[in-house]
Amino acid sequence: MNIKTTIATVGLLSTLSFGAFAAESINADQAQNLQPVGTVSVSGVAGTPMDIHQALQAKAERQGASAYRIIEARNNDNYHVTAELYK
Incomplete structure (x- = not known):
């Protein structure tokens, strides 16, 4: 039982620490206080939101952004999404 608890705790902590460095999705109100640094698009993704x-x-992080806000989204069997990046 102790091993299961330890494994679960380590898994949770690694997930939380990974999320701490990831670019996050924000809304328009949150974006007002941040500096825009460009846009990125994702096309042809057949999957879930x-x-x-x-x-x-992933694209936001590669460009050094800490946050992104979706400004365009279409779905015609494959998604196309454009997001503005922020620091």
């Missing part, structure tokens, strides 16, 4: 957010998050 979480897949879209993960792709946007």
